[in-house]
Amino acid sequence: MTLRRSCALFVLALSLAAPAGAQSAPPLVAVRVASNAADDVTPILYAQKTGMFAKAGLDVQLEKMNSGAAVTAAVVGGSIDIGKSSLIPLINAHVHGVPLVIVAPGELWLTDAPISGMLVKKDGPIAAARDLNGKTVAVVALGDLTYTGARAWIDQNGGNSKSIHYLELPSATVLAALTDGRIDGANVSNPMYAQIVASGQVRTIGHPSDAIAKHFLVTAFFATSAYAAKNGDSIARFQQVLRAAATYTNAHHAETAPMTAAFYGMDPAVLSGMNRSTVGLTLDARDIQPLIEAAARYGVIDAPFDAHQLIAPAVH
DSSP states (O other), X not given: OOHHHHHHHHHHHHHHHSOTTOOOOOOOEEEEEEXXXXXXXXXXXXXXXXXXXXXXXXEEEEEEESOHHHHHHHHHHTSOSEEEEEHHHHHHHHHTTOOEEEEEEOBEEETTSOSEEEEEETTSSOOSGGGGTTSEEEESSTTSHHHHHHHHHHHHTTOOGGGOEEEEOOGGGHHHHHHTTSOSEEEEETXXXXXXXXXXXXXXXXXGGGGTOSEEEOEEEXXXXXXXXXXXXXXXXXXXXXXXXXXXXXXXXXXXXXXXXXXXXXXXXXXXXXXOOOBOSSOXXXXXXXXXXXXXXXXXXXXXXXXXXXXXXXXX
């Protein structure tokens, strides 16, 4: 028997052995996703671990980046398909003509499960918003949610936000700055908020995000408008999986703590000891509008606009 005939018979045998109607599975669609280290990526991690994305025909590749600015630059530059960012940078990008659209909700602010707060020195004299008048308050960045929320909360609670000096300060340095007296207050978010409170050296005198709304969207998954227009099916499947995963992870924080802590690069016990993120299940413009209004009120943007403009048309 010749080699050529032997090969032909081998191929024929394989074809006869295959189940009738069997076809190779279509290749998974690659979706490159990026986020900074944050609790609201838990549904992504869970969906990867359990194969939910693969079952939906997606190969979601999650990359951790150092900041929301780095994520945004990667999405605009095309090296990342879908990024996750806090909402105010996306609001700012929109008013400056950067073609970014929200494709899925991220973390929600919920007044009964605060994930940030205004901290002051435990044995210091400051007890209320009005006591901060003329003082120095640390925020993560001028113009971000910690800044906008602080101003709104101070004004709504008897203070004068225009009288205050706002200092950009990394959250990891806030405890030392408070105890040394270099700052008088700091609006800080998790995980550093929980860690600083756990030190026992500070007090929380309020939750500034409540001054924006009792329920609003803090972060979101986004893409360029061009990517969203060309990849509607992939985005729809991404949204469906994310919603299903978030429905589960929102209700199973203890189970997901080790997995998320590994992405965070932190002790699971620390993560378990703080209020975990609740990720939105639907994308609603009403959850975005309050932050747009606050950003305009405090000069982060020139004027408010309709939140629907931020949302990709396919998910309105």
